[in-house]
Amino acid sequence: MVALVLADLKMMARNRQAIFWALFFPLMLVVVFGLFDFNGVGAADVAVIDKSGGPRAEIFLERLDGIEFLELEFDEDDPAKAREKITDGDLGYLIVIPEMFDDPAAQAQATGPAPVTLVYSTRNPDRNQLVDGAIRNLVSDIHSDGGPIVPAQLLTADVIQASEVDYFDNVLIGLLGLGIMTNSIISIAVRISTFRNLSILKRLLVTPLPIWKFFAAEITAHVLLALVQAGIILALGVFVFGGHVNGNLIWVLAVTALGSVVFLNIGFILSAWAKSPAAASGMGNAVALPMMFLSGTFFSTAALPWILPELSLALPLTPMLAALRDIAIDSEPIWETWPYLAALGGWVVATALAAVKVFKFG
Amino acid sequence: MEPAVQVENLVKRFGSFTAVDGVTFSVERGEVFGILGPNGAGKTTTLEIIESLQKPTEGRVSVLGLEVQSNAAKVKARIGVQLQASAYYGYLDLTEILNLLGSFYPNKTPPKALLEQVGLADKSGSRISELSGGQAQRFAVAASLVNNPELVILDEPTTGLDPQARRNLWSLIREVNQRGVTVVLTTHYMDEAEILCNRLAIMDHGKILALDSPQNLINQLEASYTVKLTMDKPMTTAQLGSLNGGVEVVQSRELSREPGEQEKQAEDDAVSENTYLLRLANSPSALRGMLDEIAKAGLGLENLQITPVTLEDVFLELTGTELRD
Numbered sequence: 001m002v003a004l005v006l007a008d009l010k011m012m013a014r015n016r017q018a019i020f021w022a023l024f025f026p027l028m029l030v031v032v033f034g035l036f037d038f039n040g041v042g043a044a045d046v047a048v049i050d051k052s053g054g055p056r057a058e059i060f061l062e063r064l065d066g067i068e069f070l071e072l073e074f075d076e077d078d079p080a081k082a083r084e085k086i087t088d089g090d091l092g093y094l095i096v097i098p099e100m101f102d103d104p105a106a107q108a109q110a111t112g113p114a115p116v117t118l119v120y121s122t123r124n125p126d127r128n129q130l131v132d133g134a135i136r137n138l139v140s141d142i143h144s145d146g147g148p149i150v151p152a153q154l155l156t157a158d159v160i161q162a163s164e165v166d167y168f169d170n171v172l173i174g175l176l177g178l179g180i181m182t183n184s185i186i187s188i189a190v191r192i193s194t195f196r197n198l199s200i201l202k203r204l205l206v207t208p209l210p211i212w213k214f215f216a217a218e219i220t221a222h223v224l225l226a227l228v229q230a231g232i233i234l235a236l237g238v239f240v241f242g243g244h245v246n247g248n249l250i251w252v253l254a255v256t257a258l259g260s261v262v263f264l265n266i267g268f269i270l271s272a273w274a275k276s277p278a279a280a281s282g283m284g285n286a287v288a289l290p291m292m293f294l295s296g297t298f299f300s301t302a303a304l305p306w307i308l309p310e311l312s313l314a315l316p317l318t319p320m321l322a323a324l325r326d327i328a329i330d331s332e333p334i335w336e337t338w339p340y341l342a343a344l345g346g347w348v349v350a351t352a353l354a355a356v357k358v359f360k361f362g
Numbered sequence: 363m364e365p366a367v368q369v370e371n372l373v374k375r376f377g378s379f380t381a382v383d384g385v386t387f388s389v390e391r392g393e394v395f396g397i398l399g400p401n402g403a404g405k406t407t408t409l410e411i412i413e414s415l416q417k418p419t420e421g422r423v424s425v426l427g428l429e430v431q432s433n434a435a436k437v438k439a440r441i442g443v444q445l446q447a448s449a450y451y452g453y454l455d456l457t458e459i460l461n462l463l464g465s466f467y468p469n470k471t472p473p474k475a476l477l478e479q480v481g482l483a484d485k486s487g488s489r490i491s492e493l494s495g496g497q498a499q500r501f502a503v504a505a506s507l508v509n510n511p512e513l514v515i516l517d518e519p520t521t522g523l524d525p526q527a528r529r530n531l532w533s534l535i536r537e538v539n540q541r542g543v544t545v546v547l548t549t550h551y552m553d554e555a556e557i558l559c560n561r562l563a564i565m566d567h568g569k570i571l572a573l574d575s576p577q578n579l580i581n582q583l584e585a586s587y588t589v590k591l592t593m594d595k596p597m598t599t600a601q602l603g604s605l606n607g608g609v610e611v612v613q614s615r616e617l618s619r620e621p622g623e624q625e626k627q628a629e630d631d632a633v634s635e636n637t638y639l640l641r642l643a644n645s646p647s648a649l650r651g652m653l654d655e656i657a658k659a660g661l662g663l664e665n666l667q668i669t670p671v672t673l674e675d676v677f678l679e680l681t682g683t684e685l686r687d
Contacts, residue, residue, distance in 0.1 A: 003465035011453035198449035203505075206413050206443040208435045209466040 001213045008221035023229060026179030030172065030237050043069050044131050046093040047076040047085075054102030060142050064095070067134055079119075086121050087160055093131055094119040115139070121160040132157055169244050172237035173328050174297035177259065177321045179233050180226050181291060184260045186284035188222060188267030193280035196271070201361045219264050226260035227253055247327040251334040255327065258344050259320035265351030266316075272358040291317045316351075319343035364427035366391045366513045366544040367412055372421035374407050374568075381407040383568035385421075389561075391512075394535070394545040396559035398552070398673070404568040405548040406446055409517050412546070413443050426512055439467055442506035446517040446548075450490050456501060457486045460508055467509035480504040480534055496527025503534055507543075514538060516547040520554060532558055552673040562673075564680055571680040579676045583641075588669050589652070593636045594662035601659050602638065636664075641675060 048064070050057050065072055076082045076094070085091035096117040100106050116139050120128050132155075139154045195201045204214060230253060237243035245252065266287060274280035294308060295317035312318050323340035326332040334341070367389035374382040382404045389395040397405045410416045412423055414434040423430045425437045450459045457473045464470030477483045480500040482493075490498060499519055506514050516535070520528040528551075535558060539545050549555050555562050556576045563573040572579055642648040649668075656663055 003462055007451070007454060007458065007462045010458070011451055014453040199445055199447050200449055200451065202415065202445055203450070204466075205415055206438060206445065207463060207466040208438040210435075 001217050004217035005220045026175050026233055029175050043071050044092045045071045047073045047082050048095045050097045051099045052097050052101035056102045057097045117156050117158055119158040169329050172243040173324045176233050178292050178297050180260050181263045181317055182288045184263035185267045185288050188264050189270040189280035189284045190277045192271035193274045193277045205361055222264050223257050223260050230256045245328045247331040251327045255323045262316045262347040265355045268355040272360050291315050296321055316347040368424045370422045373419045375419045380568050385570050387563055391544050393560040394539050394558050396555045396562045397548045397565050398555040399565035403565045440512050442511035442514040444502045444506040444516045455487050455489055464508045471510050476504040496523050513544045518548055556673050566681050583671050589640045590667040591638045592665035594664050596636050604655050
């Protein structure tokens, strides 16, 4: 079987055109998404907790409201909860106006914390700089208007160290899943269909090679190829476009391999129905493209209309991407993603049984 | 020693179509055994059952003393097979393909020796797409020898080859056989069957119509000669019938052709129109009688060829038709 795996790998490496196009699509998308500036300075959502309630605080709020790129929210009154939201990336900023805000003299003598607290995470440094500067200037202005005594420190920046995550990181993992899915399905479907048309499968059947070894060799070679592809996609995303893989890369590759087996099995199933390599390619695309849109490759499945979010749960790419994102982005250990792995495992078994049932050699 | 192949009452049905209909034969060790028949005769299906690629509907097949159905892997390890339409991996060179195929067997012959044997040593680094049709077929034979088999099954090994390439392949098959390898081959070429095979089964519509050595099959015919007549104008059915007096069998190509085929057939045979094939017994009076009838009818004879009967005539006798391509 080792000879067959090596021969498979050799053939794949020599079929340079197929390799190029298999990688081209996901890599092109990585480039496109990488060139977009998803993290540009946009509107900043700011929760405000006013503990003072005095006239000076009111003027502060009024002028704060006048700063165009700030979107103020007043629903939050628990600083701890607001901090949690910032940590999770659900809120950009928190401004806490202290009780002593309307008494600069008291503030000046106080040894406690600074008068206004601005809380933010390290997630978006460019925007942080802008927001920090704008609020610092505003506090300074307000105190200057109020009299000669100003607090020793106008503003305390309370910076939360967040793991580096942005939209591109999510998309990068989506593209990894997309690349592995499309290549695994289409590559094996076209390859087997070609082998069948050329009677290569029949030629193998007249040798004493056990059938399971043929399948095992094909899957092993393709999974190894999928891991190389995963490495190239992630390397381009991280080293060229500044994406991040925070979690354990070995686990990322392990989930990639498991997902690849599911899609290879789907490829085997399609090859049984395809009468020609061209038909196999078309069928592969017809299966892969809907999954690309429904399984959260580029955006959250929660944004899908109607019953599509529920439908997406029934697709194998969805648990693969969920597990990959939990590991790669949220640094979770692989065992924490067991529900997704169990779903993928179920897909491996179900698709393998279906492939064995429908596969044809002649 | 058990025969190389023993086939008993073999039947293979695909739905209502019977591809092989009660075939029985055996192949002795060391012989070249041919199955001759047109496309659709059931030759390939019979071979595929021997190779354990298909299961028989009825009957029993044993190869090298082993029941094929229950010993498929053991049988496969000891035989070599060249399929009718078999391609090989396009991205591997000849040596790599032979190495890969050899890895499936317990004992294998080194690729270099195989390629030398089939005269492709200088192509060892080439891919299949770089070979000519004849070279590709020779490679297919080499691939069937990769496990040093006791029996080689070749399904139409020379189909589509030019005459020179066919002759090269015949030499190769003879060499393989001379080393003690039993050869079973199918063909729809009469000359190939006659030249290569020790024994021959003529098959049509799923049945074996005759089985013997090519010479014995020919000797079974009552007629000994084929006469090809080219007339100056078409003969009527009545005129042809009148020739029957001294001629044992009369077959008119002219009359048996479909109207649309006439031109193509004439081209294929490199004969002009108004040409007729007749068979006659080995008797001077038969020939004289035929020429007398022609003269009596006032017909002009443009050309006359007399040749000994061949397997083609045997086939014609057995099936009532010429060999279909």
